[in-house]
Amino acid sequence: xxxxxxxxxxxxxxxxxxxxxxxxxxxxxxxxxxxxxxxxxxxxxxxxxxxxxxxxxxxxxxxxxxxxxxxxxxxxxxxxxxxxxxxxxxxxxxxxxxxxxxxxxxxxxxxxxxxxxxxxxxxxxxxxxxxxxxxxxxxxxxxxxxxxxxxxxxxxxxxxxxxxxxxxxxxxxxxxxxxxxxxxxxxxxxxxxxxxxxxxxxxxx
Amino acid sequence: xxxxxxxxxxxxxxxxxxxxxxxxxxxxxxxxxxxxxxxxxxxxxxxxxxxxxxxxxxxxxxxxxxxxxxxxxxxxxxxxxxxxxxxxxxxxxxxxxxxxxxxxxxxxxxxxxxxxxxxxxxxxxxxxxxxxxxxxxxxxxxxxxxxxxxxxxxxxxxxxxxxxxxxxxxxxxxxxxxxxxx
Numbered sequence: 001x002x003x004x005x006x007x008x009x010x011x012x013x014x015x016x017x018x019x020x021x022x023x024x025x026x027x028x029x030x031x032x033x034x035x036x037x038x039x040x041x042x043x044x045x046x047x048x049x050x051x052x053x054x055x056x057x058x059x060x061x062x063x064x065x066x067x068x069x070x071x072x073x074x075x076x077x078x079x080x081x082x083x084x085x086x087x088x089x090x091x092x093x094x095x096x097x098x099x100x101x102x103x104x105x106x107x108x109x110x111x112x113x114x115x116x117x118x119x120x121x122x123x124x125x126x127x128x129x130x131x132x133x134x135x136x137x138x139x140x141x142x143x144x145x146x147x148x149x150x151x152x153x154x155x156x157x158x159x160x161x162x163x164x165x166x167x168x169x170x171x172x173x174x175x176x177x178x179x180x181x182x183x184x185x186x187x188x189x190x191x192x193x194x195x196x197x198x199x200x201x202x203x204x205x
Numbered sequence: 206x207x208x209x210x211x212x213x214x215x216x217x218x219x220x221x222x223x224x225x226x227x228x229x230x231x232x233x234x235x236x237x238x239x240x241x242x243x244x245x246x247x248x249x250x251x252x253x254x255x256x257x258x259x260x261x262x263x264x265x266x267x268x269x270x271x272x273x274x275x276x277x278x279x280x281x282x283x284x285x286x287x288x289x290x291x292x293x294x295x296x297x298x299x300x301x302x303x304x305x306x307x308x309x310x311x312x313x314x315x316x317x318x319x320x321x322x323x324x325x326x327x328x329x330x331x332x333x334x335x336x337x338x339x340x341x342x343x344x345x346x347x348x349x350x351x352x353x354x355x356x357x358x359x360x361x362x363x364x365x366x367x368x369x370x371x372x373x374x375x376x377x378x379x380x381x382x383x384x385x386x387x
Contacts, residue, residue, distance in 0.1 A: 012362045012365065012366070015337075015340050015341070015365060016340065016346065016347070019340065019341060019344055021340075021344060021346060046369065046373075049318060049322060050322055050326075050337065050341060050372070051341055052318060052319055052322065053318070053319045053320075053321075053322025053323050053325075053326065054322075054326075054337075054338075054341035054342055055319070056317075056319035056320075056323065057319075057323050057326075057342070058237075058342055061237045061240070061241075061342075062236075062237070062240060062246065063233065063236070064232050064233060064235075064236035064250075064253060065250055068232070068236075068250060068253050068254065069225065069228055069232075069257075071250075071254050072224075072228070072253070072254050072257040072258060072261075073221070075254050075255075075258045076258050076261050076262075079258065079262070
């Protein structure tokens with residue numbers, strides 16, 4: 001005698017049994033129950049009737065139109081064409097959610113970084129800078145130019161004392177000048193200190 | 206890897222011929238499944254295009270843990286359900302059926318059983334009808350139905366039970382002699 005739970009389980013399998021979609025073992029189990037259980041047989045008759053209705057329905061179903069495949073191919077080509085155009089700025093929301101999230105975060109950080117960079121630029125001295133600083137044995141003077149000085153004025157000053165920038169500017173606007181001719185070092189230091197465009201001039205220790 | 210999984214792998218590598226073969230093997234079932242859900246030929250055609258485009262685009266994501274047809278049905282169902290949510294296809298479609306009273310079906314013997322079954326099935330909600338369609342029309346197992354509908358197997362069984370109860374109620378309302386079937 002099967003438990004009511006097992007009978008319910010068998011009952012739930014009857015639609016598949018009526019379609020012959022079960023394994024041989026399951027079929028045998030159900031057939032054994034059907035021989036003894038009238039109610040189960042009625043239940044099966046119901047599903048057989050539904051199956052009969054579906055068999056007729058299947059024959060009446062429309063076929064897919066013949067030109068659909070060419071439309072599918074055309075649609076795919078269009079999408080791939082659009083995707084190529086969007087290569088630089090892909091629609092990240094159509095990607096895998098994890099990749100989309102990572103890309104969104106990366107873009108967000110880039111934007112934030114760029115904003116900070118721009119913001120910091122405003123507070124830096126906009127003065128001459130030195131490329132490819134090399135070791136220099138000349139006499140060195142630390143110089144801070146006044147804030148409103150122009151590049152042209154600095155160049156004129158450097159020409160007058162035969163000096164060149166060997167380092168800087170630092171964030172605080174400090175330059176290191178190298179005096180080529182050591183004999184002129186006192187003259188150069190004095191000249192810089194008296195200059196209207198120099199805020200500070202001190203020899204490097 | 207079986208033959209159909211091999212085809213999906215080829216699609217993921219951009220092989221259009223493989224897509225054509227998958228289409229030839231599955232399109233009839235997929236079209237009829239979509240058509241039964243949306244009940245509109247033009248929409249079914251549009252959804253077919255969308256479904257197979259999606260197959261092409263997401264072939265890389267096919268895990269191979271189900272039949273290809275089950276996987277495509279899952280795609281088709283998602284797209285169709287989204288479309289159904291957008292438009293209320295069934296609103297007004299069943300007016301001729303909803304008002305069927307016992308007087309219209311009093312003479313059961315004059316009607317073919319199959320016709321009565323089909324009329325009754327059409328009156329089921331999409332939720333109940335599609336589960337019967339998957340089993341009786343497309344011969345899917347409960348596991349496959351659960352995968353397509355993205356629900357547990359026990360929910361599949363529960364829905365079948367309620368679909369059966371609803372069908373019995375519809376037959377009674379149609380005046381079908383109870384002894385004829387149950």
